[in-house]
Each structure stands twice: as C-alpha cells, then as structure tokens.
Amino acid sequence: MSAGTDKIAVTVTNVVPVNELVTRFRFARTDGGLMPTFSGGAHTVVEMKDGATMRLNPYSLMSDPADRTAYTISVRRDDQGRGGSLFMHRNVKPGLEMVISNPVNLFPLDLRAKKHLMIAGGIGITPFIAQIKQLAASNGNFELHYSVRTASLASYADELSTAHPTRVHIYHDDKKQVIDLENLLDGQPLGTHLYVCGPKGMIKWVRGTAEGLGWPREAVHDEEFLAPPSGKPFEVKLAVSNKVIQVGEHQSLLEAIEAAGVDAPYLCRGGACGQCETDVIGYDGKFLHNDHWLTEEQHASGKKIMPCVSRFEGKTLVLDR
Amino acid sequence: MPKTAFEPSIKSRPIYGTLEPRPGKSHLMIADAEGAEAILDLAKSTPKGMFDHTHIIYIPKKTGETFTGRLRELNPAQCYVGPSYEAALPRLRRVLNDAHMGLQVYLSGSEGLMGQAMLEATNAGIPHSAIQTEHRGSTARRMQCVHCKGITEDVTTDPFQCAHCGLHLFVRDHYSRRIAAFQGVRVDAEEPGNVPEPVERFK
Ligand code: FES
Numbered sequence: 236m237s238a239g240t241d242k243i244a245v246t247v248t249n250v251v252p253v254n255e256l257v258t259r260f261r262f263a264r265t266d267g268g269l270m271p272t273f274s275g276g277a278h279t280v281v282e283m284k285d286g287a288t289m290r291l292n293p294y295s296l297m298s299d300p301a302d303r304t305a306y307t308i309s310v311r312r313d314d315q316g317r318g319g320s321l322f323m324h325r326n327v328k329p330g331l332e333m334v335i336s337n338p339v340n341l342f343p344l345d346l347r348a349k350k351h352l353m354i355a356g357g358i359g360i361t362p363f364i365a366q367i368k369q370l371a372a373s374n375g376n377f378e379l380h381y382s383v384r385t386a387s388l389a390s391y392a393d394e395l396s397t398a399h400p401t402r403v404h405i406y407h408d409d410k411k412q413v414i415d416l417e418n419l420l421d422g423q424p425l426g427t428h429l430y431v432c433g434p435k436g437m438i439k440w441v442r443g444t445a446e447g448l449g450w451p452r453e454a455v456h457d458e459e460f461l462a463p464p465s466g467k468p469f470e471v472k473l474a475v476s477n478k479v480i481q482v483g484e485h486q487s488l489l490e491a492i493e494a495a496g497v498d499a500p501y502l503c504r505g506g507a508c509g510q511c512e513t514d515v516i517g518y519d520g521k522f523l524h525n526d527h528w529l530t531e532e533q534h535a536s537g538k539k540i541m542p543c544v545s546r547f548e549g550k551t552l553v554l555d556r
Numbered sequence: 557m558p559k560t561a562f563e564p565s566i567k568s569r570p571i572y573g574t575l576e577p578r579p580g581k582s583h584l585m586i587a588d589a590e591g592a593e594a595i596l597d598l599a600k601s602t603p604k605g606m607f608d609h610t611h612i613i614y615i616p617k618k619t620g621e622t623f624t625g626r627l628r629e630l631n632p633a634q635c636y637v638g639p640s641y642e643a644a645l646p647r648l649r650r651v652l653n654d655a656h657m658g659l660q661v662y663l664s665g666s667e668g669l670m671g672q673a674m675l676e677a678t679n680a681g682i683p684h685s686a687i688q689t690e691h692r693g694s695t696a697r698r699m700q701c702v703h704c705k706g707i708t709e710d711v712t713t714d715p716f717q718c719a720h721c722g723l724h725l726f727v728r729d730h731y732s733r734r735i736a737a738f739q740g741v742r743v744d745a746e747e748p749g750n751v752p753e754p755v756e757r758f759k
Contacts, residue, residue, distance in 0.1 A: 421581065423657040426681015449580025449658035449687030521713050 241337045269303040273338035275366030280336040292319040295362040311358040317485040342458035349426030351377040356433025382406045414471045431457045460505040463487035472553045488542035506544035522551010565729045572691040577602045580660035586673045588615040590693030592623035633647030652680035658698020663689040668698030695758040702739040713754035715743040724751040
C-alpha cells in the first residue's frame with residue numbers, strides 16, 4: 236500500500252570507502268535486469284535486516300539517471316544514530332542480497348528554470364550529483380556551491396570540481412570559508428531556481444535569506460532527510476487492525492507498525508512528504524512531533540501524527556490504522 | 557474608484573488581488589489608465605526608499621494626464637509614460653532581460669494589460685503566482701477569435717464582431733494564459749445570421 240514504493244531485489248556489487256565517514260554502495264538487480272529510470276533528486280528506501288530488527292532508511296540516488304545497470308548511494312556513518320548507517324558500514328558487503336524501493340523523487344529539478352543554483356552542505360551533496368549528471372547531459376545551466384567541513388571529508392568535491400571547474404565552488408569550514416549567500420543570490424538572472432540540501436540550519440538560512448531578498452517561494456526547493464530519532468519505548472493500539480504494538484527505543488513508530496505486519500503508507504520516511512499522516516483516535520500523554528509536514532496547529536491538536544519520525548510519551552495512544 | 561468585484565466564474569478566469577509592498581531589491585510596476593490609482597494607493601504603505609528602486613511603466617489611455625503627475629511625484633528611479641502597450645513592450649522586455657531574481661512585479665489596470673505583461677514576466681522566468689495584480693478601471697476584455705485566432709482589444713459588448721474575420725462572437729470566460737486573452741466563439745454557428753442584439757456587459 237506504500238504508494239510508489241514497489242520493491243526491487245538487488246545484490247550489492249560494490250562497497251567503496253569514500254573517506255573516514257562516508258561509504259558508497261552500488262546495487263544491481265539480482266535477476267540481472269535493468270533498474271527503473273529515475274530523475275535527479277530521487278531517493279530509494281533501503282531495507283536493512285539487522286537480526287530481528289528491520290530498518291528502512293531513505294538515501295538519495297547519486298548515480299547517473301541515464302545508467303540503468305545499477306544505483307549507487309553514499310551513506311554517512313552516524314555513530315550517535317539508531318544504527319542504520321552503522322549497519323550499512325559494518326554489515327553490507329559485496330554479494331549481499333537486499334531489498335530497496337522503487338525510486339521516488341521529492342526533490343526534482345524544475346526544468347522550466349533558466350538556471351539551477353544548488354547549495355549543498357556535507358552529505359547533502361548526493362542528490363545534486365545525480366542532478367548534475369542529468370543536467371550535464373542536456374547542456375543545462377547550473378552552479379553548485381558546496382560547503383564541507385575539511386578537504387579530507389569533502390565527499391566527491393574533487394570529482395565535481397574536475398568535471399565542472401567553472402560551475403563548482405567548494406567552501407571549507409576549517410579554513411573559515413563561507414558561502415557569501417547574500418551576494419550570490421542577489422546577482423542571479425531572472426528564472427533561476429534555488430535548491431538546497433544539507434543540515435537543518437543551512438536550509439533555514441538559505442530559505443530565510445532568499446525570502447528576504449524577494450525570491451518567489453516557488454523558485455526555492457529544499458530537501459532534508461530527518462533520521463527518525465530514538466527515544467523511550469512506548470505502546471500503541473492500532474484500532475483498525477486491532478493490535479497492540481510496542482515501539483522500541485531505536486525503532487520508529489512506522490517501523491513498529493510494519494513489524495506488526497500492518498501495511499502503512501510512506502514515501503520519504505523523513506517527515507517531509509506527508510504520505511504517512513495518521514489520525515489519532517485517542518491519547519493520554521504527550522506527542523514528540525519531529526516532522527515538517529503538519530502545521531503547528533495540527534501538532535497542538537493531538538489529532539495527527541507522522542509515524543515515520545514522530546514519537547509519543549505517556550499512557551495510551553490509539554491510532555486509526 | 558473601488559476595486560472591481562467580478563462574478564464567480566470558471567477556473568481559468570484570472571483572479572486579481574490588491575497590490576502590497578513585498579521585500580525585494582528592485583520593483584517593476586506596470587499599469588494602464590485607472591491602474592495608476594492602485595500604484596498610488598500602494599505608495600501609501602511602501603517602506604521608505606522603495607521607489608528609489610522602482611521602475612514604473614504607465615499607459616494612460618483615456619485618462620490622459622489625470623494620474624501622470626502624481627505618479628512622477630512618487631519619484632521612482634524611472635517612470636515611462638507611453639501611448640500604448642505595444643510601444644512600451646521593447647522597454648518591458650529589456651527591463652526583464654536585465655533583471656535579477658528578487659525583482660518584484662506589480663500589475664494594475666485592465667485585464668488585457670495585466671494578462672499581456674504577466675505573459676512577458678512568466679516567460680522571463682517569474683512564477684505567475686509570484687506576480688501581483690490588481691484590477692482597476694475598465695472591465696473591457698481582450699478577446700481571441702477561436703476561428704481566425706485574431707485578437708480584438710477592449711471588447712465591451714456580448715456578442716461582438718471579430719475585428720479580423722468579421723464573425724459575430726460570443727464572449728466566454730475561458731481564458732488562455734498563453735495568449736493572455738479570453739475566447740470568442742461564433743454565436744450563430746447553428747443558424748447563420750441569427751445574431752442576438754449585442755448587450756454592453758463590460759465597461
Ligand atoms: S513518510 Fe513522508 S512524512 Fe512520513
């Protein structure tokens with residue numbers, strides 16, 4: 236029922252450490268066929284079977300959208316996280332069979348744009364790599380401004396700069412290099428679209444600056460994948476399927492629903508797309524909302540929850556699922 | 557003159573708002589006839605210095621000198637007053653061509669003017685939802701004959717006669733953004749020659 240998320244059985248064909256924190260994985264179809272086409276900015280959801288736990292994490296596709304032989308993703312190790320990225324780094328080896336979803340694009344290029352201005356922070360570079368391959372093939376006009384911590388952690392900066400020396404600009408935090416955003420936005424020709432992918436603070440900064448300079452909302456696009464935060468375990472009653480489930484410390488509510496064999500919709504698993512929106516039938520306790528889909532009023536209403544990233548603390552929670 | 561209230565209509569019919577100042581480093585205001593009043597009203601609430609970065613393109617039509625003096629008194633960076641939209645078009649295209657993101661576009665006056673200027677601005681890459689419009693003055697329509705494709709400006713009666721092929725056309729609410737005109741369809745297609753008396757529907 237997870238709209239647009241048909242599954243693909245794949246085999247890991249390549250695992251390449253990119254730097255101290257980032258590793259790249261390549262997936263080809265286990266049956267030897269071609270992958271579905273995608274457009275730059277799309278992500279896939281990778282299923283990780285870690286013993287008894289099942290995690291599903293979204294990762295942006297970074298391979299050439301025109302190449303249907305395989306998909307590649309890059310995963311940044313998060314030692315504080317719930318373990319998805321650690322699992323990828325430690326347990327995923329060439330030859331392993333895995334399941335990934337069909338690609339879904341929640342961060343597409345607006346191809347009506349006369350110019351694409353891209354701003355990336357850290358691992359937020361990955362969707363842009365696919366978009367740049369797509370644009371380069373069609374002679375598209377783009378410019379990338381990529382902010383990294385240090386040269387040694389600058390994933391793919393060298394490749395990008397070598398391939399597109401005049402279009403790619405790298406900024407190193409440790410050398411105190413900062414994107415001169417105001418000037419950069421100020422001089423852009425009419426018809427430019429702005430894209431930002433990176434940490435929350437960066438997205439806020441770019442959106443806020445663009446708004447202050449009079450950029451139309453429709454010309455500014457962002458993507459931030461929220462990893463579902465860990466938290467105290469809690470119990471949930473699923474009214475429609477008549478089940479009581481436990482949500483573990485490092486499990487998301489959505490994962491717990493799925494683990495109970497209940498089909499629930501999703502697309503991004505990162506609190507952004509709205510697909511997993513679920514009605515609350517009753518509760519006694521407090522919601523820990525982490526999405527950026529619901530409005531503040533909806534958060535306060537106690538009537539809705541986004542189970543991909545949000546949690547609950549308290550006595551009872553009953554969902555319409 | 558108060559803003560025009562239009563009757564509820566089909567989806568393709570454009571809707572207009574009230575101009576309000578928006579943040580931006582430069583501003584382009586395009587108006588015809590009574591549309592000048594929308595700019596003058598807007599000027600009551602603009603932040604200080606906004607007109608230092610404003611370019612006004614104004615086509616007075618029948619209003620002649622009524623508003624030109626007051627527009628000039630706003631001291632915009634540039635103020636062009638021209639005899640027709642066609643005469644102003646090369647200037648408009650040059651301004652859009654040289655403009656940067658953040659330019660705010662304000663359109664006011666007749667539907668024909670706003671529609672055509674909207675088309676130029678969206679072709680230049682501004683999303684149409686980011687362009688402000690305010691209807692003032694004449695409700696006359698810019699019509700395209702669906703048969704010969706000719707455009708008849710300032711249509712006030714329904715039906716009307718196409719200025720190009722001479723057919724009698726019925727005024728529809730169906731609006732094409734691509735050509736910035738409403739559609740006129742032959743009124744006597746079923747029974748040639750049976751043309752109802754034209755009624756003045758637009759002023
Ligand atoms: S799956 Fe996208 S918001 Fe939850």
